[in-house]
Amino acid sequence: MPQLFHRSTNTLARLSIVVVALLAGVGGWLILELSRSPYVTQAFVAREQPVQFSHKHHVGDDGIDCRYCHTTVETTASAGMPATKTCMNCHSQLFANSPYLEIVRASWRNGEPIKWTKVHDLPDFAYFNHSIHVNKGVGCSSCHGRVDLMPLMWNVSSLQMEWCLECHRNPEKVLRPKDKITEMDWPPANWDQAKEGARLKQEYKIQPTEVLTSCSTCHR
């Protein structure tokens, strides 16, 4: 009876063990990469909005401070989505007849808030408070990126837990003076982040890493 398998199958059989392990590894790596990719996190994907509101125009061209509209960022958990009244402060006169702003005017007439598309949507099981970050020297652009360059808004981060922890482990890497919180092109060229960050961490009495990375800090 002739041999069923050629001698080389011995090698192939051994090789297949390695290949399976390798493929399993690559598969696992793919899954991890996929779950961090913009395909899942929607980072860098500009969102359509009911009104073509451009942060680039309002922040970049007009130089309006973030807090003109996001009024509660220093005092509450949410930065605050402005009421239509805030739009009308200027747009009662500027672009007052523009068809682009009809949705704003309709909202003003009937008192229904504009239904903006949420861009930075944290999972509901994570507790987040804007005010504590802003009051401890974490600036807007540290998390939201160069909003003054974004026509439609997008995320510059994954908003995943590892991204939060990255900063909670080393807060000194992003801290800045409190009066520069809303500056978009922070830091200036001569800013020594390592030195100043460590100083500000002391000055602002930032909690130690054990506290900042404790489960109940963000899951409560």
Add this chain to the structure above:
Amino acid sequence: MSNNSMRQTGLIACLLLAGLGVSACRQDMHDNPKYKPYRDGGMRQLPEGTVARGSLDLNPAAPKAGTATTPATQAAPAVAAPGQATTTPASAPVPTGVDGFPFKISEEILKRGESRYNISCLPCHGKLGDGTGMIVLRGFRKPPSYHEERLRKAPSSYFYDVISNGFGAMSSYSDQLTPEDRWKVIAYIRALQLSQRANVADLADNDKKELDNAERKAQEKTGGHSAAPAAAPAAGGHSN
């Protein structure tokens, strides 16, 4: 052999599918069926006559509850749509003819006033308060300069009234500035007014030096073009 490779491909496909499944399942926990702020859009326009909790205490100059005739309308933001504006007394009562402040002005208060001014007022009134902010350059009706005679002589309560209830093209800022912050902004406006008419001789020695330095720097840079803005904070920030 072919069996082997089929099994391998099957395993990989399963793994990838499982991966997709894992990343897709998350949304259930992400979006709990609970109510969170702004889930349905932006801030609502406040119903007429709404008084925010604690907002009465925030206005040190407001008539105390019980002593005033219409205490409930204090701090009611004038957010009513134009058509409804006249139907209710949405305007906040303000002391008239008062030229003082409900608290002692300190540097800290001026700093706070400056930051709030730069957030809420600067877009139209401009960095110097001369009414040439970016929004005005874009075509909004130009507000009067703070440095004109009429406004330099106007009592503080007049500014408080305008911030709280709006005036002309300017809408009410009662929902963007707390009563306390309004007074602090007014204090800063006073500093701005002073800054444009201050005598160099009145400055302290170190402020004079700072002013000289700023002027020299500005001249080195552009040849005197930005000397005025550079001098203004130096004069306004320290003279009070």
